[in-house]
C-alpha cells in the first residue's frame with residue numbers, strides 16, 4: 364500500500380528539528396529508521412502531514428562512556444542502529460546485554476535501519492528495547508523547546524504506543540549505568556520464527572554476593588500493555604540463594620503481573636506460561652554469567 368502524501372523535512376540539528384516540531388504541531392512525526400512508522404503509514408494507522416527526518420543529525424548518533432562518582436554511564440545516541448549496538452566493542456565490554464539482545468530483533472535489513480530511539484519512542488509493548496531498558500535502569504534524555512529533561516525507563520512507558528514524550532520533544536539519548544563487574548545478564552525471547560516479535564520475553568540483570576542474590580532486575584516483553592518490570596519477582600530473589608525454589612517463586616510472581624492479549628501467537632494462558640518460562644531461562648543464564 365502507498366502512504367498518504369506528506370511534506371518532508373530534513374533538519375541538520377536537534378534545535379532545528381525541535382523548531383519544526385513546535386511550528387508544525389500535531390501534524391508532524393519524527394522519522395528515524397522508518398521500520399515502524401512507514402508500515403503504520405502504509406496501513407493508514409498514521410497519516411502525518413509532515414515527516415521530520417532526523418537521520419542527518421550527527422549529534423544523535425554514536426555510543427560513548429561518561430565517568431561519574433557513582434560509576435560509568437554509557438550514553439547511546441537515539442539514532443544508533445541495532446546493527447551498531449551489536450557491533451559496539453564498548454557495549455560488549457560495559458553493557459553486554461545491549462550488544463547481545465538486539466541480535467534477536469527482526470532481521471538484518473531492519474537492524475541496519477531501525478534505531479534504539481525509534482524502538483523505545485514507538486511505545487510498542489512488543490518491542491524488545493523497553494524491557495531491556497527497564498532491566499538496565501536506563502534513563503532517557505528528552506529535548507524540547509523548554510530544554511532537556513531526564514525520564515527513567517520505569518516512568519516512560521505509559522500504555523500501548525503511549526510514552527512520556529511530549530509532542531514537541533525528541534528522544535535524544537539513552538543513558539545506561541554500566542553494571543558492576545561480576546553482574547550477570549540475559550534476554551530470553553520466544554518467537555515463532557526469525558524476524559518475529561516476541562510471544563513472550565524476559566530480560567534479567569543479576570548480581571550474587573557470597574552465593575545470595577544482591578541485585579535483581581526482571582522485565583517482560585509483550586505480555587502486557589507496556590513492557591513490565593516484575594518488582595515482586597525481584598523481591599522474591601533478594602537475599603536468597605538462587606535455587607530452583609527461588610526461580611520458581613520469581614517466575615510465578617512475574618506471571619501474576621502479566622496481562623497479555625490473545626492473538627496469532629497464542630492465547631492468554633499460553634503467553635502467561637511462556638512469560639514464566641522465559642523468566643526461568645533468563646535467570647539461569649544470567650546466574651551462569653555472574654562472576
Ligand SMILES: Cc1cc2nc3c(=O)[nH]c(=O)nc-3n(C[C@H](O)[C@H](O)[C@H](O)COP(=O)(O)OP(=O)(O)OC[C@H]3O[C@@H](n4cnc5c(N)ncnc54)[C@H](O)[C@@H]3O)c2cc1C
Nearest residue numbers: 393395396397398399400469477478481482484490491534
Ligand atoms: C519485519 C519487522 C520485524 C520487526 N521485529 C521487531 C522485533 O522483533 N523487536 C523489536 O523490538 N522491533 C521489531 N521491529 C520494529 C523495528 O525494530 C523498528 O525499527 C522500531 O520499532 C522503530 O525504530 P525506527 O528507528 O525504525 O523508528 P521509526 O519507525 O522511524 O519511528 C517509530 C516511532 O517513533 C517515533 N520516533 C522515532 N525516533 C524518535 C526520537 N528519537 N524521538 C522521538 N520520537 C521518535 C516516530 O515518530 C514514530 O512514531 C520490527 C520491524 C519490522 C518491519
